[in-house]
Amino acid sequence: MAEQRATDGRGSPERTAPALLQASREPDLASPGRRRRLPGRSRIAPSGAIFVVLVALSTAAAAVVAFGDLDRQTVGLLVIALTVSLLMCGVHVAPALALPGLLGIWNLAGPKGVASLLEEIPHSSVASWSLSVIPMFILMGLVLQQTGITAVLFDAARQWIGRVPGGLAVATVVSGAGMSAGSGSTLGVTFALGRIGIPEMIKARYSPRLATGSVAMAGTLKLLIPPSITMVIYAGIAQTPVGPQLLAGVVPGVILAVLFTVVIMIWAKVRPVDAPAVDMSGYTTRSRLRAAVRTWPLVLLAVIIIGGMYSGVATATEAGALAAFTAIVLGAWSIRRDGPRQLLLRLGTALGHTVAAVAAIMLLLVGVHIMTRVAALSGLAQELTGFVSDLGLSRVGLLLCLVVVFVVLGMFMDELAMMLLTVPILIPVLNQLDIDLLWFGVFMGLMCEIGMVAPPVGLLSFIVHGIAQDREVNLGVRISLGDVFRGVMWFVFVAIVFVVVLIAVPQIALWLPQASMG
Template sequence: MNPDATTTASPADRSTTTGTAGTGTGPTTLLPRAHRRGRPRGTGFAVCLVLLTVTLIGFFLSPTGPVAGLWCLAMMLVLMFMSVPVALSLAIPSVIGVYGLSGIPATVNILATAPFHTVSKWSYSVLPMFIFMGMLLAQSGMAAKIYRATDRWFSWLPGGIGIGTTAAGAGLASVSGSTIGMTYTLGRTGIPEMLKAGYDKRMAVGTVIVAGLPGALIPPSILLVVFAGIASVPVGPQLMAGAVPGILIAVTFALFILLIGFVKPSLVGRRPGAARGSTATWKERFSSLGEIWGFPVIMLVLFGGMFSGAFTPTEAGAAAACTAMILTLIHTRKDKPLGKVAVAAMNTVSATASIFFIMIGAEMLTKLLAITGLAPAITSYITGLGLSRFAFLLILVLLYLVMGMFFDTMSMMLLTVPILLPTLSAMDVNPLWFGVFVVLLGELGMITPPVGILSFIVHNITKNPAVNLGQTITLKDVFVSLTWFLPVAVLFLVLMIAVPQMTDWLPALLERAGGAQ
């Protein structure tokens, strides 16, 4: 990351770069968006206090358990908009709800047992391994090398630099576990490269914004691990369920950029007098692959171990993290290698603790929903509407796109999945498929105008003269770029609904190989 990053970024941007060495996996990225933009003051804060008081009164006057549960959810949302961290926003209403409905003994029990039972789940033990692997790769400087390699291999195509950016984004986001961190890194590298090649500024910005979407699905995905824990499904099959859709959506964006290159070549720098991208020789292309040899080695350890049956998913994560540590020591052997590993380890502890803290709050919410009976009541209501599976999922698409304007993907999952799980079986929705669907929806919500956080992060990045190369890139340009790419993503979501089998065959293959946990 460039040293002037913190001088050009907004407060929201800085929160994603300083928390955990620019990976975007730190505590600040796991807070509601209002928190990252500053606490509400004046009239806004007073309104929030009034609403909080109303929810408390409404809860204690509730005639039934489900109604009390709704008031607790309302209280939770008010706390989030008051900029209370997500973990506390989940835990406080849950504790109040349990106390109001079941008394002091149940409250003491949930406070005493929920933290341990949540973080001691075996399925979550893979999380610090994946996070550590991403931190190590960030410290090793592999990000720039991956981008350079993809640029040399794809830039000869119409729109080739954009295609290379998409490929680099998928790889970087999958190993870093953070779409936000990858977007920041790729934005500072990819946008100026595309502008130099004559790309339309909106095309350059839009390509970077959507480049990280596949990484949220391609293993190892931290979000899919979290979903597996919430939904009580095996981690290995859930990770594998995201692989094919992740690769396919990356290919879909690449084909869209290629199509633009043929239909409207001026948008990708293919006009007289404009640069046509890299003229790399075959020697340079193969040389660039030699610079990133560690990346396929890690993937081989991770996937090869699981498919061969040598490792469970958790063991494969540990083996991949160990491999990443060895590679980091090799790549940084002349630049304080032990210090790089130490920084990665400290950042891993910080990121893991913040995620576990939120999960404890989510566990308390799940217990509250069980006590109030709200989840079964919602299931009965939805099934009573007579909606088809397709209609139910389309409604969820709209719901998540709206929620994505205010919350990050982790927060949306923790808020909604415990409530929706009982409904899935009634609607004949496979939990493995739904995990992939929810994660992709959450990531799309984070780029959706008018308040998608990734849009603002990229806009702040483009204010740097080293990134915009003298061009003025407005927020309107960012939003216009998204109107080009978002329809492609929405069409892919519809394809997922129509062809759910794309998530099934790889987990089935893993199970046959004897690697399922």
């Protein structure tokens, strides 16, 4: 027992690895208060007078788009305005994209154009071999979470890194990077880290700002590190190869994780009261080695996914299918003592969540392809290209402007909504300025990371705050939303600086996929 327990600064025993496993399973076991958020659900749901005004504006815009005698560019602009208004009303991203798009097609091409579009788009949007990797990655991640395999990473990281300044927060970021390589869900990683990491840090007298900030930023790493569903969806929109697109996020994701750990260590050095040293005397070399060995399933899956794609032995879909099958086998082995009933229950839960998530993602892709058709028919994309050309912006100038635009959009819009709404319109501009679309996917991933945590409505910040309201998580310490926002701001600043560096040195993202393609 001495090998599995350590004593924190107040003499109370830390949780053992089995307890961490149990904590990691809780968020996915569908209690009413912890329902899984489907991809594409709009983040804002206003109330009162604001909601009434938005509904009125949306209704008026819909009527004008459907029946107004407008020029093509005006139709395109009104369709985008209506989409943004619906998103701000809390409408799911898929109908918020599709319904205004269909009204725009009605105006531009008439009823026959709408009928033809509905016959073609739903099938052509999702009937792609490259997109078949999405259910594989989601199923793999959910099986690992349901069976508690991902939780062993935090235990191992804590034992090996706990001695450094801010060690528990650093362990949280390292665990987030590791879990990202074995998870299909950003929210799944965040839930697991929040339920495991926050109480460990609060018990060690870490400040709520550092505890919640490190958890929120660790969750964002999932957007870049394979298998990233966000990168796969981007590849479907931009028509880039899925395997190289996933590989493009590996190096930036690892660098960002390192930068986050540096921020934590500097924070702990400058303000040691926010990250007191933790007594690690209860851990031995043997216990650390055993903890490291327990992470082998996640290492194996990372080798299958990243190694398979990089070596060319497997396509992204083949690597995803093999990883999902391996996860099921490993999950069944890890909970073999719980009996076949528990195994079937957990696999059934994972499959159910996978079906729901994949259906939501496919609807998103249908919506964005409808919006892409409107942008083409209205001439809006061509107008935007001409406008940018007239401004005389260079590649760097355009991208710096987009950093500002995406930071603002990220404050008010879901990360997928931001990507699905802007990428189809920007692609002609990017091609004109010779901006590599593989690289731009990583750029978008980074901007989505920032948008998911930045105030006033950073999604992950709200989720981490919600997790921290559970008394089993906060251990009686009051954690406000302001604590979470203040905790993430230094990380956000570093992430923006890294985006600027990535603009200056695009090979940071491109060299690995280029090497994989020979």
